[in-house]
Amino acid sequence: PVKILTSLMTLPLLLPWDRFSSWLHCICVVGFDLELGQAVEKTSICYLSFPDSNSGCLGDTQFCFRFRQAAGSKSSLGCFLDHFDRDAPVCLKRDQGYYYGYVYFRQVRDKTLKRGYFQKSLVLISKLPYVTFFHSLLKLIAPEYFEKQEPFLEAACNDIDRWPTPCPGKILTLPIMGVVMKVTRFFFPFLCKIDSLVSIVLPTVHEVDLFRCFHPVFFHIQMLWELVLLSEALVVMAPSPAESSDTVLALVSCISPLRYCSDFRPYFTIHDSEFKEYTTRTQAPPSVILGVTNPFFAKTLQHWPHIIRIGDMKQAGEMAKQMKVKKLKNLKTLDSKPGVYTAYKPFLNKDEDIIKQLQKGVQQKRPSAAQNAILRRYFLELTQSFIIPLERYVASLMPLQKSISPWKSPPQLRPFNQEEFMKTLEKAGPQLTSRLKGDWIGLYRQFLRSPNFDGWFRNRRKEMMQKLEALHLEALCEEDLQLRIQKHTEVETVDLVLKLKEKLVSTALILWAIKKEFSQK
Structure with a gap:
């Protein structure tokens, strides 16, 4: 193991395009062909890269989409991203089975073209x-690309290939076409120092403006938090892909630091490969959040239990009107009034304080960034109040350190017992950190049946198992073999040596696999 570790420290330099691949999977240019429609090799990407015809997006539009990774395919430089994932917060971890597409779409009048319009999208595909980061990057390179075409794009790609790989805790200098972004913290907030070389400041790499996204329906933000927490099937119907994708991303992020473990599609079209799967009426709607703009979905997804209708997003300085939850039968077209259409009854009592605080901010013309910070903090505290009792109970499933013996296999974690957990809520429940009243027990019972709990518990269990293995290895390494030989039988001593050998071999194999992946590059 020592030799392998030493050799790993002297690995060869990265090959050309390896650094590019740690940030982006590829870049797509999607143009409109009068005969073929959107033209690009990847059919699903081509339809996702253009707004629906009814959206009427003139000028420049930015949005994002998300799609499944093909079975059996591998992303580039997985070893680098695996290392990053270990240290990154939940919100910055890559999606194992999905890609993101970040789109910069331009539609302008052009009489020289048969269609009368110039229509083209530049799309960044990444894990x-x-x-926020990739949209900012597109703002820099897309307008220039539309003017200067492929030579400019090639130069931008070469710049990206000189970037350091994503690495938490390090200062990253990211030059791109004469502009330098200096990243001093790779965790949020994503800060850029301004000096003589730096001309871009990004407050975050991943967060959307929650207040702007929820402004049309912010009287129902607490109910929306519950729906996302419970992995309920949700549809966001919006007039444009930009509003659709921002709202879906806002929904997913509102339960942070808890990871949303179900599928979500910021922009979903009738051409998606999962269209039939997600719109069938022969079974209950899947646990997924869809963002749509095509009026066809108003009828196709009318059987879904929860639908959010977003109108044109108002400026943060305008007051939203009080809206009641609407009945699903009243939703017939995308022209229906904005609101939340559902029969869902929240488990928790409505928090009027946050509504009043945000309304007061609108009246006093509080900056949008401040409103966003208030709302994000509210969601964070609400989620933490909910998850802390679970964290406390799961920690109690860990065996005591004194029970870890080098002469025995590592002890097992106790299984999660739902009723046992429920009993802990009486004295150590969310009431310790949250003022909200309501049926917390019912909310927990529903959550324990959701994909979000399953994903969260799998991750916590994996972390605790790794901790147990590390403690057991530590106990093995600290064992005085000479002393043990005197106190134990030969069989017990041999068993200890075999356990130690097994641990060292498994560690060596892991390191060897990493080295092999590097050498193949």
Whole structure:
């Protein structure tokens, strides 16, 4: 193991395009062909890269989409991203089975073209969920690309290939076409120092403006938090892909630091490969959040239990009107009034304080960034109040350190017992950190049946198992073999040596696999 570790420290330099691949999977240019429609090799990407015809997006529009990774395919430089994932917060971890597409779409009048319009999209495909970062990057390179075409794009790609790989805790200098972004913290907030070389400041790499996204329906933000927490099937119907994708991303992020473990599609079209799967009426709607703009979905998804209708997003300085939850039967077209259409009854009592605080901010013309910070903090505290009792109970499933013996296999974690957990809520429930009243027990019972709990518990269990293995290895390494030989039988001593050998071999194999992946590059 020592030799392998030493050799790993002297690995060869990265090959050309390896650094590019740690940020982006590829870049797509999607143009409109009068005979073929959107033209690009990847059919699903081509339809997702253009707004629906009814959206009427003139000028420049930015949005994002998300699609499944093909079975059996591998993303580039997985070893680098695996290392990053271990240290990154939940919100910055890559999606294992999905790609993100970040789109810069331009539609302008052009009489020289048969269609009368210039229509083209520049799309960045990446595993990384850095929506703000990649949208900012596109703002720099897309307009120039539309003017200067492929030579400019090639130069931009070469710049990206000189970037350091994403690395938490390090200062990253990212030059791109004469502009330098200096990243001093790779965790949020994503800060850029301004000096003589730096001309871009990004407050975050991944966060959307929650207040702007929820402004049309912010009287129902607490209910929306519950629906997302419970992985309920949700549809966002919006007039444009930009509003659709921002709202879906806002919904997913409102339960942070808890990871949303179900599928979500910021922009979904009738051409998606999952269209039939997600719109069938022969079974209950899947646990997914869809963002749509095509009026066809108003009828196709009318059987879904929860539908959010977003009108044109108002400026943060305008007051939203009080809206009641609407009945699903009243939703017939995308022209229906904005609101939340559902029969869902929240488990928790409505928090009027946050509504009043945000309304007061609108009246006093509080900056949008401040409103966003208030709302994000509210969601964070609400989620933490909910998850802390679970964290406390799961921690109690860990065996005591004194029970870890080098002469025995690592002890097992105790199984999660739902009723046992429920009993802990009486004295150590969310009431310790949250003022909200309501049926917390019912909310927990529903959550324990959701994909979000399953994903969260799998991750916590994996972390605790790794901790147990590390403690057991530590106990093995600290064991005085000479002393043990004197106190134990030969069989017990041999068993200890075999356990130690097994641990060292498994560690060596892991390191060897990493080295092999590097050498293949």
